[in-house]
Amino acid sequence: xxxxxxxxxxxxxxxxxxxxxxxxxxxxxxxxxxxxxxxxxxxxxxxxxxxxxxxxxxxxxxxxxxxxxxxxxxxxxxxxxxxxxxxxxxxxxxxxxxxxxxxxxxxxxxxxxxxxxxxxxxxxxxxxxxxxxxxxxxxxxxxxxxxxxxxxxxxxxxxxxxxxxxxxxxxxxxxxxxxxxxx
Numbered sequence: 170x171x172x173x174x175x176x177x178x179x180x181x182x183x184x185x186x187x188x189x190x191x192x193x194x195x196x197x198x199x200x201x202x203x204x205x206x207x208x209x210x211x212x213x214x215x216x217x218x219x220x221x222x223x224x225x226x227x228x229x230x231x232x233x234x235x236x237x238x239x240x241x242x243x244x245x246x247x248x249x250x251x252x253x254x255x256x257x258x259x260x261x262x263x264x265x266x267x268x269x270x271x272x273x274x275x276x277x278x279x280x281x282x283x284x285x286x287x288x289x290x291x292x293x294x295x296x297x298x299x300x301x302x303x304x305x306x307x308x309x310x311x312x313x314x315x316x317x318x319x320x321x322x323x324x325x326x327x328x329x330x331x332x333x334x335x336x337x338x339x340x341x342x343x344x345x346x347x348x349x350x351x352x
Contacts, residue, residue, distance in 0.1 A: 175236055178229050179260060185226045186267055192219055193271055200278060219275065223268055230268075233261050 196215045237257050240247045244254055 175233060175257060178233055179257075182226055182229050182233070182264055185222050185229075186264060189219055189222045189226070189268075189271055192222070193274060196275070197278065200282070216275075219271075223272065226264070226268060230261050230264055233257070237261065 192215050196212060196219070199212050199215070237254060240249050240254055240257075244250060
């Protein structure tokens with residue numbers, strides 16, 4: 170292990186970038202799984218961890234860039250040559266690029282999730298409208314059924330009344346047959 174502070178911080182940054190890359194893989198896997206409270210809480214946990222890692226790495230890279238800028242002014246004072254300074258600058262630039270790529274991927278995934286949520290919201294709104302329409306139709310059918318039941322009860326009462334009156338009197342029966350033939 171080196172005593173050079175740049176190399177120590179560089180190792181930390183490399184480790185953090187590997188960790189962030191693994192977390193993005195986990196995040197992608199969870200995102201593709203079925204949704205649920207547990208998956209959502211894990212996604213939020215990973216998102217928060219990534220945010221913390223990125224903030225830490227960005228701060229470390231900013232500090233490394235400051236040391237490079239100081240070393241460029243007097244490389245011999247720090248025991249560096251232009252090739253080592255260029256290698257350090259390359260590391261900082263590439264690390265910043267990796268962070269940007271991972272963050273862009275996460276933004277794309279978040280945009281995808283946002284689009285899905287918007288679609289679900291639209292579908293839920295359409296379903297709500299359809300259910301409201303169905304409720305109105307069911308109320309109308311319920312009213313029509315009540316009306317039909319009342320009319321059937323009235324007809325049943327009239328038939329029973331007619332049958333009760335017509336017992337033993339064939340004239341009522343002839344009237345009924347005559348009326349049904351002429352209708």
